[in-house]
Amino acid sequence: MTHFKTFIATALATTAIGGTAVAEELRMSWWGGDSRHEATQAALQVCGEKYGHTISPEFTGWSGHFEKVATQLAGGTEADIMQINWPWLPIFSENGDGFADLNDFADIIDLEQWPAPLxxxxxxxxxxxxxxxxxxxxxxxxxxxxFDAAGIPVPTTMEELMAAGPVFRDTLGEDYYPLEGTGLDASLLIQMITTQRTGKSLINPETNEVQWTAADIQESLEYYQQMVDNHVLQAWRDKAAAGNVPLHENVNWTQGRIAGSYQWDTTYFKISDPLEEGQELVPSGLLRIEGAMNDGVYRKPSMVFSISANSEHPEAAAQILNCLTTEPEGIAAMASARGVPSAAVAAAQLLDTGAIEQIQVDAQNMVLAAEAPAISPFNEDPDVRAGIEDTLELFAYGELDSAEAAEELLMLVNEALEDK
Structure with a gap:
């Protein structure tokens, strides 16, 4: 009898690890490169050992991952834990029931580690x-x-940036510009300006309807053209004639002749490392136009971790997800394989251990502190993006005037949203 009691006590102690009755077998899927694959597998190993679960990894490159997840979700064969591209959420979970509601696991996952807007x-x-x-x-x-060479400080407003153009031209030369902006960079710059002016984002994330008028868009297009005319931006046509080289490979950037860019905060080292020795690149947050109603920040999750709505072991999956993102073992193993972590405790731990640098955290804090209405995942839709960028290029080349371009852009975005 004594042996039986000892056996029961030992079994209860073992199965109580992490609050689950038994060790579960789970699956996790994601996309990425070798460094992400290695880090995630290491994190799954330590988190699995901590809670007594076994997690089978399923990883691929980016190409084909959407199709793989779509097929699995359609057949109910998806992994318990999934890395999901943020714009896929409305595609796979139109009404919110395509994935588990993580609010249901607030007693397992430390949700407060993520800011409310995220x-x-x-x-x-x-x-x-x-x-x-x-x-x-x-x-x-x-x-x-x-900017020091031009004799002026780094701008803190859009008006100061606008005034810097002629100073660059007259002081440094015709081939010096305080900013660059074509393609997606131009699109998001114009969206920032319009959001600041109207107080609204392009697409309402609740209704999926466009919130700007043609007049709103036209005014921002004319502001962009004023930046070109004032030598703030190199003309789209001139940039294309030079070969549309990526910014970090552009000799005009690396040698400091282009002195500014409106970029993702996560690209700091990608665009700073190629700069010639002695040059200092500083993150400067958001610049406001006169009369701006907010900062107009374009802020989004780059990817999310989701739990399958069909998982047979959602509590166990929640334990592993919490370990990967907020517990020391998982944080250390995952490190910066997905950039600066959004969970506050993870970012703090990686900063303390030197896995990320202060300037990365500073840039992300600028994004988090900026004020603006939420954007819709449909802003990232390929048809929406193409409609905006194609129209802007026609405007930049003078094939459409500002009024025509505004109407065309509005029509194409609305068309792209019709079947969403």
Missing amino acids: REASSRNGALNGLPASLSGRIFFFNKTT
């Missing part, structure tokens, strides 16, 4: 469908060395 951005119909692994947002970066 939780809201990852929710559908009130259901928290994912927790952001990391955050991306657009801010300005300026080459302080070039």
